[in-house]
Amino acid sequence: MTLSRTLCFIATLSLCLSLLNTAQANPFTDAEDAVKYRQQALSMMRDNFGIMSAMARGDRDYDAEQFKQRAKAVYHLSYIPWDAFQGVGERVTENSDALPVIWENWSDFESRISNFQQAVQELVEAADSGNMREIRPKFMTVARNCQQCHQGYRAD
Amino acid sequence: MKVQVWDGFIRGFHWLLLVTFAGLWYTGGNIDFIDQHELLGLFMLALLLTRIMWGFVGSESARFSTFVKGPVSVWRYLRDKSATTPLTHNPIGAWSVIALLTLLLAQALTGLFTDDAIFYQGPLASWVDNDVNRLLTRYHKQIIDGILILVAIHIVAIFVYRIRGTALTWTMVSGKRQTSEPLAQPKLVHGAWGYGLLAVNCLWIYLWLG
Numbered sequence: 458m459t460l461s462r463t464l465c466f467i468a469t470l471s472l473c474l475s476l477l478n479t480a481q482a483n484p485f486t487d488a489e490d491a492v493k494y495r496q497q498a499l500s501m502m503r504d505n506f507g508i509m510s511a512m513a514r515g516d517r518d519y520d521a522e523q524f525k526q527r528a529k530a531v532y533h534l535s536y537i538p539w540d541a542f543q544g545v546g547e548r549v550t551e552n553s554d555a556l557p558v559i560w561e562n563w564s565d566f567e568s569r570i571s572n573f574q575q576a577v578q579e580l581v582e583a584a585d586s587g588n589m590r591e592i593r594p595k596f597m598t599v600a601r602n603c604q605q606c607h608q609g610y611r612a613d
Numbered sequence: 614m615k616v617q618v619w620d621g622f623i624r625g626f627h628w629l630l631l632v633t634f635a636g637l638w639y640t641g642g643n644i645d646f647i648d649q650h651e652l653l654g655l656f657m658l659a660l661l662l663t664r665i666m667w668g669f670v671g672s673e674s675a676r677f678s679t680f681v682k683g684p685v686s687v688w689r690y691l692r693d694k695s696a697t698t699p700l701t702h703n704p705i706g707a708w709s710v711i712a713l714l715t716l717l718l719a720q721a722l723t724g725l726f727t728d729d730a731i732f733y734q735g736p737l738a739s740w741v742d743n744d745v746n747r748l749l750t751r752y753h754k755q756i757i758d759g760i761l762i763l764v765a766i767h768i769v770a771i772f773v774y775r776i777r778g779t780a781l782t783w784t785m786v787s788g789k790r791q792t793s794e795p796l797a798q799p800k801l802v803h804g805a806w807g808y809g810l811l812a813v814n815c816l817w818i819y820l821w822l823g
Contacts, residue, residue: 503730510732514648600644603731611730613751 483540491546492553495538505530506599513589513596521587528577528584531599535574542566554612566610573602616796618701619788620672621804622811626664627785633657634717634764641757647733651724655736655822658721659814661714666814667807673799674701681707700799706770713763716756723753725822736822 485491505527511517512524540546547560559566576599583595636653640646668677680702682690690704702710725737728746738746774781784790 503732506732507734597645600732604644604729607730613747613754 483544483546485541485545488545488548488550489552491541491544492550492555495541495546496553498534498537498541502531502534505534506603509596510600513593519589521584524592525581525584528581532574532577532581535570535577539567539570556610556612559610566606569602569606569610573599573606576602614793614795615789615791616798617788617801618674618790618799619785620675620801620807621788622667622671622802622807623675623804624785624788625804625808626660626667626811630657630660630664630717633660634760638757642754644729644731644733647729651735652823654721654724655818656815657717658725659811659818661718661721662814662818663807663811664714665718666810670802671807672801674801677711679799680704681711700796709763709767709770713760713767716760716763720753720756720760723749723756726750727753 483491483494485494508517509524509527509531512519542555542559549555549557576595580592580595580599583592586592633653633656637650637657640650640653643650667675673679679700682704687704687708694703725735726741726746726749727733727735728738728743728750734746741749771781780791790796
């Protein structure tokens, strides 16, 4: 284990303890299970996002209530996949599109995750307005966050 | 003497192709311009199909049967470039045209099946399953490199011709070719027929995929 990773580990551990936040490591003992879990969460995000996208781009009538529900679903999902990238989830498996560089740039990966979560939160807030002109830029910001992380961290 | 080698459609096609390609290059990979990219891509498809049709029914100089030659002719041309004065594309340029049209067509067609895993699906993405979407999306990102290489070769070749005294760019504007040797006037089809064909192709492609 490199020094920086050790420090990172200690920092993370102490942060968890100090917050008395009993966030457990993920429950997986099999790498394939971790991969499947995070893929399911990401694909649900995409399914929900696809419906919002159709509305934001005019391929489907805008339904404010439905849009809000989808945005909330993505918001909740935006907290789901990431711990499955740790523990046994760090092992590169055949079915995974995650590139090994994720674990080399772990802190960058984490900061992208929190940017993404922030963007989704802003989308949820905008969705409350029921005004597509307010929603669209927030929606595009989320999409850009997806893309930026896929470039470099997800196999084509 | 001056010979009219390119009809109005071929000239317009060439410059429309350039502008459309530039637009596609600019909008490609940018999530904010995906809708414009798709629209330009459909227009590109219409342009390419029309050029291919024109290669069978258009002016003599634009027909594939006029300028596409087998390897023996290519070899002969390479050994002695002065032996023949090609009516239109020379045997090497002809294969470059075929290669470029093929790659551009492959690029336009794979684009129809792309899926960015975020929020965009090409108009025909649902025809195939996810693995195929994935593969074609990857090809769509790779073929562009081949196209850019061919475009670079094309531009370098034009500079080389210019240095040696042949102004190809102007020929593609006026359609007229300056030649010292007598050259038979190719049978030209009026360019308006080409634009009519282009309009028809744009229409059905847009109605179907737009």
